[in-house]
Amino acid sequence: MIHVYGVVDRLADLPEVAGLDDAPLELVHVAGLDLVVSKAEPTAEISREALLRHAEVVEELMQASDAVLPAQLGRAFRDDAELEETVREQAPKLTRALQDVRGCVEFGLRAIPDEGPQDVEAASGVEYMHARLGEMHREDSLVADLHEPLARLARATTLHRRGGELNAAYLVAAEDVAEFRRAAAQVEAAPGVTVVCTGPWPPYSFAEGAR
Amino acid sequence: MKNGDRQLLQHEVTLLELVDRVLNKGVVLSGDITLSVADVDLVYVGLRVLLSSVATLEQQQAEIAAEAGR
Numbered sequence: 001m002i003h004v005y006g007v008v009d010r011l012a013d014l015p016e017v018a019g020l021d022d023a024p025l026e027l028v029h030v031a032g033l034d035l036v037v038s039k040a041e042p043t044a045e046i047s048r049e050a051l052l053r054h055a056e057v058v059e060e061l062m063q064a065s066d067a068v069l070p071a072q073l074g075r076a077f078r079d080d081a082e083l084e085e086t087v088r089e090q091a092p093k094l095t096r097a098l099q100d101v102r103g104c105v106e107f108g109l110r111a112i113p114d115e116g117p118q119d120v121e122a123a124s125g126v127e128y129m130h131a132r133l134g135e136m137h138r139e140d141s142l143v144a145d146l147h148e149p150l151a152r153l154a155r156a157t158t159l160h161r162r163g164g165e166l167n168a169a170y171l172v173a174a175e176d177v178a179e180f181r182r183a184a185a186q187v188e189a190a191p192g193v194t195v196v197c198t199g200p201w202p203p204y205s206f207a208e209g210a211r
Numbered sequence: 212m213k214n215g216d217r218q219l220l221q222h223e224v225t226l227l228e229l230v231d232r233v234l235n236k237g238v239v240l241s242g243d244i245t246l247s248v249a250d251v252d253l254v255y256v257g258l259r260v261l262l263s264s265v266a267t268l269e270q271q272q273a274e275i276a277a278e279a280g281r
Contacts, residue, residue: 007238042244044246045246045247046248051230051233051234055229055232055233069238070232070233070236070237070238071240072235072237072240073233073234073237073246074247074248075239075240075241075245086240086241090240094238108228108232110227194220196220196224198221198224198225198228201228201232204232204233204237205236207237207238208239
């Protein structure tokens, strides 16, 4: 079974860390792309250790390369032939995505209003609509006050709104990181809402393309 | 929010964000073998639970620190 950690561009050296189950990391070339993989005995489950190890390897790859597309954990390949066929099919998309994330890191944002969710299970349809509209209105305010100032400093963004909460990611060029951090510190101090910015991350949220 | 609470929250959210990224984001290079998540589910506690547990955790840390100081 083959685990893929990511697609890399100009990897200086394979990181010294071991892969899942302490297997050595290997560099594989397919269709002009470099992938970092490791081989393991087939298992059916992802453990907490495997998850942290995968993250650690991806982090190391980011440090040691010009660009990395982190692979999602949990999709393993049976053998080299299967890996090669899949990567060959996706090569144009992967090459583009690798180009998009070059020189960038990712930051995350979670925002939760302190007042909590409104009761949308209200008695009547009218009450439900009022509650839902209020929630949407609060989400719009959060997007304008928190997300937009950060989005202006990012090459690409993702934004999910759910139950009055925001979950966003930002692809930030290395030269804009200092300014992004300053903006993030301001956003975190916003009243009436708990905001946490995390990062820099490898560009997990933009690995499928940043457009 | 107190400084210690803030640090703890940052730490917990970072863990949550890490799990979310590794399992749900990243490029999907679909192999035939799909692995399921075992004890990792435990990490998926809602943020709301996190927020309310910050105070408890901070208290526990203080107790541990006090014990270590003895």
